[in-house]
Amino acid sequence: MESFAVNVIPPKVTVLGCSGTYAKPGGACTGFLVQSPRANVWLDAGPGTLANLQQHIEISQLTAIVLTHEHADHWLELPVVYNAIRHYVRCGQIPVYGTRGTLELAKKMCPALEEAFIWKIIADRSCQRIGDQNWKWSKTDHYVETMASRVDVGESSFIFTADTGPNWDINQLGESVSLAISESTFLADREHEGILHLSARQAGELATKINAAHLVLSHLAPGEEGERHTKQASQMFNGRVTVAAAGDQYIF
Numbered sequence: 001m002e003s004f005a006v007n008v009i010p011p012k013v014t015v016l017g018c019s020g021t022y023a024k025p026g027g028a029c030t031g032f033l034v035q036s037p038r039a040n041v042w043l044d045a046g047p048g049t050l051a052n053l054q055q056h057i058e059i060s061q062l063t064a065i066v067l068t069h070e071h072a073d074h075w076l077e078l079p080v081v082y083n084a085i086r087h088y089v090r091c092g093q094i095p096v097y098g099t100r101g102t103l104e105l106a107k108k109m110c111p112a113l114e115e116a117f118i119w120k121i122i123a124d125r126s127c128q129r130i131g132d133q134n135w136k137w138s139k140t141d142h143y144v145e146t147m148a149s150r151v152d153v154g155e156s157s158f159i160f161t162a163d164t165g166p167n168w169d170i171n172q173l174g175e176s177v178s179l180a181i182s183e184s185t186f187l188a189d190r191e192h193e194g195i196l197h198l199s200a201r202q203a204g205e206l207a208t209k210i211n212a213a214h215l216v217l218s219h220l221a222p223g224e225e226g227e228r229h230t231k232q233a234s235q236m237f238n239g240r241v242t243v244a245a246a247g248d249q250y251i252f
């Protein structure tokens with residue numbers, strides 16, 4: 001039966017870009033492709049991720065776009081994919097789940113926004129079913145309204161912290177997830193600076209709180225050394241730790 005064959009494909013996340021703040025040479029800012037048998041969701045559209053997305057799917061195969069917040073490194077491919085949809089790609093409007101602040105900026109850059117997208121505003125504790133993916137959002141501890149995401153597909157689950165400082169309670173998104181992708185912008189020596197981002201050590205703490213099976217560190221600022229991030233996260237978390245790289249795929 002076709003339905004059986006479809007259901008045995010495990011959901012997966014592909015890294016489209018993972019540089020924090022600005023892209024490293026040859027890199028791209030934050031973006032992931034979350035795929036399950038019945039949905040292809042582009043989670044954060046950071047600069048550089050549109051090119052990488054098309055190495056995996058065509059734009060017309062997108063089920064939805066989710067944007068965690070309005071900082072430029074997380075969404076600025078949207079006005080570019082807007083061009084593509086309006087002038088070249090044959091597809092219907094794509095649903096975009098994003099914050100009110102992101103929508104206000106997007107309207108300025110995409111004057112006929114509704115021709116390409118159907119915007120649905122997300123806020124703290126919003127939930128949405130996208131294809132066979134159940135999404136839930138939680139407002140983080142960041143400079144602008146920012147939504148961390150949890151995605152459940154059957155028994156599989158995945159949490160993405162988006163950008164956050166240490167005062168966000170990750171357990172608002174539950175626990176026992178297969179995969180956690182956490183921001184890990186710097187190392188523990190900068191924790192005292194009060195920056196609303198996480199250190200690798202703090203990312204490890206979050207992964208322990210939600211009993212994650214696998215922690216992926218992302219959003220490292222350019223120049224940060226991945227090995228040191230892995231080491232510091234592993235001091236707080238006993239599970240598997242990986243530093244994200246564009247093109248990596250994780251089954252969850």
Ligand SMILES: [Zn+2]
Nearest residue numbers: 021071073163
């Ligand atoms: Zn960021």
Ligand SMILES: [Zn+2]
Nearest residue numbers: 069071142163
């Ligand atoms: Zn940010």
